[in-house]
Amino acid sequence: MDRKQKILMAFLVASTLLAGGAALAAVSVLRDVRVPESGFPAEKLRQHKTPPAFELTDQHGEKVSLGALKGKVVVLTAVYATCHTACPSIITQAKSAVNKLSDEQRSDVTIVAITLDPEGDTQDKRAMTAKAHNLAAPLFRYVNGPDPDAVLKLVEDLGWARAVAGDTGVIGHSNLFLLVDRQGKIAYTVSADANNDWLDQALQVLLAE
Secondary structure (H helix, E strand, O other): OOHHHHHHHHHHHHHHHHHHHHHHHHHHHHHHOOOOOOOOOHHHHOOOEOOOOOEEEOOOOOEEEOOOOOOOEEEEEEEOOOOOOHHHHHHHHHHHHHHOOOHHHHOOEEEEEEEOOOOOOOHHHHHHHHHHOOOOOOOEEEEEOOOHHHHHHHHHHHOOOEEEOOOOOOEEEOOEEEEEOOOOOEEEEEEOOOOOOHHHHHHHHHHOO
């Protein structure tokens, strides 16, 4: 074997070793990747929080309180009537989730939407919003109260962030669902994101209890 052949052979061996090392490194990296678990991590996310008490009025003028809804699973959210972006999506997602339930399950669920605009969300506006989404009591209760400051304090205490744009009056806010179990405790906080099915799965968990 002449000098050129020896150099070529050495090059090929070195290349093979390098490729093999890269492959082993890639396998090692792949082995270290943790694939996220699929599904709703019910036990990990479970809470047992006592929500603040309230008594508000729905779009039909009827009183609504979590105390009176004990024994049911409550999907609690916050929206406002003149919102044309996130709020319609939130209501649609809640409606979609309960529509997937059996008739018997659905009778054990109430959606309570607290207004984020207590000064602007009159009973008529709330009724029109409910009608636009083809929702009505007792399944859907869109609530407000006589004291706007008290309603906003309730929204804050429940965990919603809220900010009003000074130039447009548009209300920026958190997009959440709080799921309240049959004992009246907040069991889950779920992002209002139509791209996941955690709301559906959380409902199934609580209805089975």
